Amino acid sequence: MTAKISIRHLYKIFGPREKEMVAKVKAGIDKPTLLEQHSHVLGLDDINVDIQAGQTTVIMGLSGSGKSTLIRHLNRLIDPTAGEIRVDGDDIMKLGKSELRRLRQKKMSMVFQKFALLPHRTVLQNAMMPLSVQGVAASEQDREARKWLARVGLDGFEDRYPAQLSGGMQQRVGIARALTANTDIMLMDEAFSALDPLIRTDMQNLLLELQAELHKTIVFITHDLDEALKLADHLVILKDGAVVQQGEPQQILLEPATPYIEDFVSDINRARVLRVGSVTSPLSASRFDGDIDAGSTLEKLIALSDGDTNHVYRVMRGDEVIGQLDMKDLVKALVPRVRSSGESGAPKG
Amino acid sequence: MAAYDNLFDTLGLRDWCDADKSEAPMSMAQLLSQTQGADAAAEETGLPFPSLDVLHESCHAIGQTRDLTAGLEEGFLSIRGQLKTVLDPITQPLSWMLDGTLYVFETTPWWVMIPLLLLLSWVVSRSRAVTAFVAVVLLFFALIDHYEVAMQTLAIVFVCTGLSVLLGVPIGIGMSRSNTAQRLIVPILDLLQTLPTFVYLIPLIFLFSVTESKLYGIAIILYAIVPVIRLTDLGIRLVDQDVVEAANAFGMTPNQKLFRVELPLALPNIMAGVNQTIMMSLAMVVIASLVSAPGLGVLVLRGIRNLELGVGIVAGLGIVLLAVILDRVSKAALSRVDKQRNAQ
Numbered sequence: 001m002t003a004k005i006s007i008r009h010l011y012k013i014f015g016p017r018e019k020e021m022v023a024k025v026k027a028g029i030d031k032p033t034l035l036e037q038h039s040h041v042l043g044l045d046d047i048n049v050d051i052q053a054g055q056t057t058v059i060m061g062l063s064g065s066g067k068s069t070l071i072r073h074l075n076r077l078i079d080p081t082a083g084e085i086r087v088d089g090d091d092i093m094k095l096g097k098s099e100l101r102r103l104r105q106k107k108m109s110m111v112f113q114k115f116a117l118l119p120h121r122t123v124l125q126n127a128m129m130p131l132s133v134q135g136v137a138a139s140e141q142d143r144e145a146r147k148w149l150a151r152v153g154l155d156g157f158e159d160r161y162p163a164q165l166s167g168g169m170q171q172r173v174g175i176a177r178a179l180t181a182n183t184d185i186m187l188m189d190e191a192f193s194a195l196d197p198l199i200r201t202d203m204q205n206l207l208l209e210l211q212a213e214l215h216k217t218i219v220f221i222t223h224d225l226d227e228a229l230k231l232a233d234h235l236v237i238l239k240d241g242a243v244v245q246q247g248e249p250q251q252i253l254l255e256p257a258t259p260y261i262e263d264f265v266s267d268i269n270r271a272r273v274l275r276v277g278s279v280t281s282p283l284s285a286s287r288f289d290g291d292i293d294a295g296s297t298l299e300k301l302i303a304l305s306d307g308d309t310n311h312v313y314r315v316m317r318g319d320e321v322i323g324q325l326d327m328k329d330l331v332k333a334l335v336p337r338v339r340s341s342g343e344s345g346a347p348k349g
Numbered sequence: 350m351a352a353y354d355n356l357f358d359t360l361g362l363r364d365w366c367d368a369d370k371s372e373a374p375m376s377m378a379q380l381l382s383q384t385q386g387a388d389a390a391a392e393e394t395g396l397p398f399p400s401l402d403v404l405h406e407s408c409h410a411i412g413q414t415r416d417l418t419a420g421l422e423e424g425f426l427s428i429r430g431q432l433k434t435v436l437d438p439i440t441q442p443l444s445w446m447l448d449g450t451l452y453v454f455e456t457t458p459w460w461v462m463i464p465l466l467l468l469l470s471w472v473v474s475r476s477r478a479v480t481a482f483v484a485v486v487l488l489f490f491a492l493i494d495h496y497e498v499a500m501q502t503l504a505i506v507f508v509c510t511g512l513s514v515l516l517g518v519p520i521g522i523g524m525s526r527s528n529t530a531q532r533l534i535v536p537i538l539d540l541l542q543t544l545p546t547f548v549y550l551i552p553l554i555f556l557f558s559v560t561e562s563k564l565y566g567i568a569i570i571l572y573a574i575v576p577v578i579r580l581t582d583l584g585i586r587l588v589d590q591d592v593v594e595a596a597n598a599f600g601m602t603p604n605q606k607l608f609r610v611e612l613p614l615a616l617p618n619i620m621a622g623v624n625q626t627i628m629m630s631l632a633m634v635v636i637a638s639l640v641s642a643p644g645l646g647v648l649v650l651r652g653i654r655n656l657e658l659g660v661g662i663v664a665g666l667g668i669v670l671l672a673v674i675l676d677r678v679s680k681a682a683l684s685r686v687d688k689q690r691n692a693q
């Protein structure tokens with residue numbers, strides 16, 4: 001399977017002599033040293049990520065880890081210092097100005113942390129913007145914009161101005177605008193970070209619903225691990241501009257690659273996030289206390305078993321038996337892997 | 350013996366100094382010392398500042414200060430011809446516009462003109478109170494027989510403001526696009542704003558005939574264009590960069606970005622600039638009456654020249670009234686735009 005977007009050996013260094021600095025970074029100089037000795041900021045350090053079509057790829061990291069820089073490379077709002085980005089197999093570094101505009105109009109849309117709506121335009125006009133930029137017929141602009149506004153729950157608000165709406169509703173407009181563009185790829189830079197927790201949950205659910213229906217290729221950025229685990233098919237964790245671990249989110253939870261990630265995932269409510277399928281072992285028991293779907297959370301199974309650790313369940317995916325789950329394994333999975341002694345604490349914030 | 354003779358002698362410059370010793374015109378200091386006699390002689394014992402005039406006494410090769418001003422004048426006069434051939438045709442439309450608009454404002458009967466102006470106030474401000482206020486002021490002008498001069502002033506302000514906006518907004522856009530352009534233009538704007546207004550009438554008087562309307566037109570525009578340029582530049586630079594980024598992310602062309610995002614979002618600032626431009630052209634209209642601009646300014650001038658106190662004060666208050674209605678109308682337009690943006 002070829003990836004929808006493939007990123008290879010991507011480097012970004014901020015500063016006047018970025019090209020010279022790449023060699024130093026490739027030779028292993030780290031972010032603080034580069035800043036101290038050469039006053040250049042290491043934005044991205046040898047990023048290799050494949051983004052699969054129809055999946056939600058979440059890029060997570062603390063503030064300043066280079067998430068925004070990375071996502072802005074995908075539509076070349078920022079140009080790399082070195083490296084290659086392919087979208088549908090085409091090297092986007094080779095695009096001229098008008099080809100690049102076509103890419104932005106037809107292939108990728110974007111949702112922003114601070115909504116970035118046009119304040120002097122109505123909700124409807126904001127949602128129509130991607131099509132009006134392309135010069136699509138007015139009637140089609142109107143039809144598409146209304147359709148997607150209704151889909152995100154904003155029918156009746158078409159003639160309001162953004163300032164008249166709450167933050168959550170403004171971001172719905174932002175999402176409708178991205179959907180109206182009718183692109184395969186949606187880039188979302190901390191799209192829900194500015195919203196209140198309750199509204200954020202609503203928006204996450206809306207996104208999951210839309211994604212179940214539309215199967216877009218979503219690149220979602222967040223600094224919130226809970227949000228990442230909820231939305232991600234593929235999770236990429238960034239630190240100081242470099243990828244520290246990427247993979248299936250459950251896998252990262254169960255097998256953190258570095259102490260940094262161990263620390264990162266240690267505060268998570270694992271029972272709510274981990275799924276039965278992730279702690280399933282091959283069938284060996286002869287008697288089962290019940291059947292459980294592989295997609296259920298451990299929390300649900302704990303409730304079902306009434307906390308009895310002697311139970312063993314048969315794990316099903318649909319009608320197929322895929323293994324068994326011993327409640328003792330479940331309990332072990334709930335305890336974060338303890339960091340091996342002697343290693344210093346990873347930064348946390 | 351003059352104060353710095355020894356200096357030039359020891360430097361061995363005496364020959365150079367006396368090379369063409371002709372009787373130069375006397376400097377101001379010499380003239381004074383002739384008339385004051387003894388006093389000046391006493392002063393010679395001190396050490397005068399080595400100004401051009403003092404040095405000239407010791408060394409005639411060094412020019413006097415008056416040569417500087419004379420040189421400036423000669424320099425200007427020598428390029429005057431070329432400057433005129435370039436500037437005359439370019440600025441000619443300004444004369445036509447001013448004369449045409451003055452003609453329209455003077456000849457349109459009051460019962461057409463006043464309703465038209467009120468309609469304009471309404472369209473721009475959408476405020477009943479402001480429009481009513483404009484009506485009262487206009488009728489007051491008519492009542493005290495100042496209607497015609499007020500219209501002349503208004504006509505000049507309209508033309509000059511319109512042209513300032515037409516020229517100033519593109520200049521401001523250019524400035525906002527390039528830091529180099531901004532660095533080059535800002536000192537010019539500073540100069541235009543701080544130069545005493547009479548001073549830039551001087552070269553203009555040399556360039557154009559005082560009977561031509563463009564003379565005062567240029568003076569007013571040069572003075573009044575500054576805020577609209579500054580605030581267009583500022584407004585565009587202050588546009589929310591997140592929104593500009595969104596415009597880029599959805600593939601807008603530079604022109605789409607300018608007309609759909611940057612100018613609309615900068616509009617409140619640009620309109621504040623236009624408001625100031627209106628006020629400044631109104632201020633300049635009075636000074637421009639020195640160089641034949643018609644209108645209320647002429648009456649102010651008459652008040653000063655002939656010591657006709659009443660005439661001067663009434664005309665001066667008339668200018669204030671005009672300023673107030675222009676300000677109210679343009680501010681109402683500005684707040685209308687602001688309100689729509691932040692509507693609750």
Ligand SMILES: Nc1ncnc2c1ncn2[C@@H]1O[C@H](COP(=O)(O)OP(=O)(O)O)[C@@H](O)[C@H]1O
Nearest residue numbers: 014041042043062063064065066067068069070
């Ligand atoms: N234009 C820029 N010039 C210099 N440094 C920058 C620039 N943009 C981002 N950076 C630096 O790059 C790093 C990553 O920034 P960013 O991608 O915004 O992080 P995040 O979105 O993860 O918070 C930070 O250290 C930031 O200071």
Ligand SMILES: [Mg+2]
Nearest residue numbers: 067068069190
């Ligand atoms: Mg960011």
